[in-house]
Amino acid sequence: MLGEKLKELRETKGFLQRQVAAQLQVDTAYISKMEHNEKPVSRNHLKKLSKVYSIPEAELLPLWLADKVLQVIEKQQYGIEALKLVLNKLDNDKSKP
Template sequence: MTKQVFHTNTLGDKLRQLRDEKNLMQREVGAVIAVDGAFISKVENSEKPINRKHLTTLSKFFKVDEDDLQTLWLADKIRLIIKEEKLGKQAIQIVFNDFNQ
């Protein structure tokens, strides 16, 4: 079986990639943070957000930098807020410019 390579910037895709690299089932990852496999599936498909507190546990479990997971988590939250906004891109550009001044 060929492993999928994900090149998107969502937390769900990153978690799926990490899980696939360890050949784990969704229920096995879910057990690490006391949720079921169906919940992990929804997180991987960006249908459900994961609680921020779980990122610490998952970063230790997968042996990855927690800041990387936190960054994707925050990007997902921002994406969720602005995705339905007609002027979302313009608003993000203003914020980006503010941070770069």
């Protein structure tokens, strides 16, 4: 999910991977993999990316987290049930902290 967003941002801003790579001080292959969800994006890179693309980090963070969740449940049975359990629990914990 994050990958697509990053690619889209880069393209609408008209940047080349080479340019973004320079800002993060990595090579272009690394950027390519981020945009294809083949490498996780570190919190640190996420922050830099939000600067490079001039958007609030808050716009990327949910996607970033979602990818991490996705990776936990992918190829696993009961993923949806698990997510619902978690949502319920969070809801529940909120009312009595």
